[in-house]
Amino acid sequence: MDDISIEMKVPLDGDGFLRRECPNCERQFKLKYSVSNTETLETIDIESYYCPYCYEPASLDSWWTKEQLEQAQQLAFKEVVEPELKNLQRQIQSLNRNDSFAQIDSKLEYLEESVPLTEVDDMVKVDFPCHPEEPLKIDETWKQNVACFVCGIQYPASLVKESSEQKDSYGG
Ligand SMILES: [Zn+2]
Ligand SMILES: [Zn+2]
Numbered sequence: 001m002d003d004i005s006i007e008m009k010v011p012l013d014g015d016g017f018l019r020r021e022c023p024n025c026e027r028q029f030k031l032k033y034s035v036s037n038t039e040t041l042e043t044i045d046i047e048s049y050y051c052p053y054c055y056e057p058a059s060l061d062s063w064w065t066k067e068q069l070e071q072a073q074q075l076a077f078k079e080v081v082e083p084e085l086k087n088l089q090r091q092i093q094s095l096n097r098n099d100s101f102a103q104i105d106s107k108l109e110y111l112e113e114s115v116p117l118t119e120v121d122d123m124v125k126v127d128f129p130c131h132p133e134e135p136l137k138i139d140e141t142w143k144q145n146v147a148c149f150v151c152g153i154q155y156p157a158s159l160v161k162e163s164s165e166q167k168d169s170y171g172g
Pocket of ligand 1: 023025026051053056
């Protein structure tokens with residue numbers, strides 16, 4: 001099959017973070033997304049990145065969440081499979097016109113329009129001294145070491161978590 005490129009919009013949260021999921025431990029975190037850091041990541045040509053929770057490396061394209069993959073599949077279906085089905089439907093209808101064939105029911109059922117993904121402002125931001133330009137957001141209940149996504153250096157969660165006491169979000 002030819003390569004087909006499908007444009008998928010993935011939502012960012014209020015701070016511009018993109019949700020990611022570790023292919024190994026399946027925990028979710030968020031990565032600061034910006035065009036400039038995408039370029040940087042490409043220029044330094046790093047082949048693998050590190051899960052902040054289980055420290056396992058994986059290539060850059062392996063961090064999609066299940067929801068994002070599902071969305072991509074639905075988009076692929078709409079872009080690729082549906083036009084093929086419509087084509088087939090037209091052929092069936094033209095066959096039906098000259099009555100020598102049995103009538104073929106050519107009703108097709110299409111997938112419902114996929115619901116756009118949404119992103120909530122959860123998780124807590126962590127800044128890494130080694131790569132301050134690549135902050136992450138992690139589960140706020142995480143107490144173990146957190147690894148830098150870029151180089152895998154581990155830090156105690158209490159050290160890199162943005163101080164939640166200052167936010168005063170638990171008051172009231
Ligand atoms: Zn992991
Ligand atoms: Zn680092």
